Amino acid sequence: MQAKRTDPMLKIRPFAPDDIPQLVLLLQEMQRHYGVPVPAADAIRASLNALPAGAGILLAETDAIMGFVAFSSLYPGPGLKPGLFMKELFVSERARGQGVGKALLRALARLALERGFARIDWTADRRNERLQRFYAELGAQAQEDRVFFRLSADALVEVAGATLEQRAGGS
Template sequence: MAPHFIIREACQEDATALHQLIYELAEYERLTHLVSGSVEQLAEHLFGERRFAEALLAEVGGRAVGFALYYHNFSTFLARPGLYLEDLFVLPEYRRNGIGEALFRRVAALAITRGCGRFEWAVLDWNTPALSFYRKLGATILPEWQLCRVTGDTLRHIAKGD
């Protein structure tokens, strides 16, 4: 029998639980070496004076078992905002109970409510369970687009014109 779960907006008091789930996601993706942000930084940017992102939390019996973290971007072609899903994660022992789909659908509904022209996210190419999950929901995987990133010293050098 599937456990009863709730999906709710995350609040400041959830920062520690969210941070732990983010670490669990990093373990799943074999990227724990990249986790450097603190609970305090997460709380500041999600719940502080200037909020850069939002999160939904999935709970079973009061325990945080999954989350979706998202933020607005903008499409110049559509001249409309979009919603970008940065992370969607459910603890392995709670998967296949509809929690991930409920989180995903809630963020999609927010995109519609907010008048967004796009709802986008990235998936690691080796993550076949996630790719199958998104295809099942009707997503188009865009192979022609590659995610680009600069961080740290490279970002500073670009910003300074070095």
């Protein structure tokens, strides 16, 4: 089966506050897709209104938002240049196979080059072979010499020497 061509009306653009209602729905779809808890719409709106410095979101849309890529600047990268970390690339189920993910990654790559960044890093689900093929077809290389770590929940509190009342997000 051949993938559909990218819609010529597809537009990639930065997230704006007016996008919050549609983006809330897409973020809820993403959480359901991953099988993780779905926060209340009000909590997602508050989070989008308080994006941390250095965080960015690009949206893919035609008549509605079909996907997004969320990223943050990081330093240092190769040659002590900054880079980007792609935290999430998500395309709505209804738009998969239409080139939306590829268009979002191309836009993120252009943004990185415009900013003088040396690379984009990200993680991917080790069990999702389709996703790994998608990235490989774009020329991305799995970094077998790296291990992804996470410090969260009680371990984060313990390492910080914080009390339970000081936990991130108040939870």
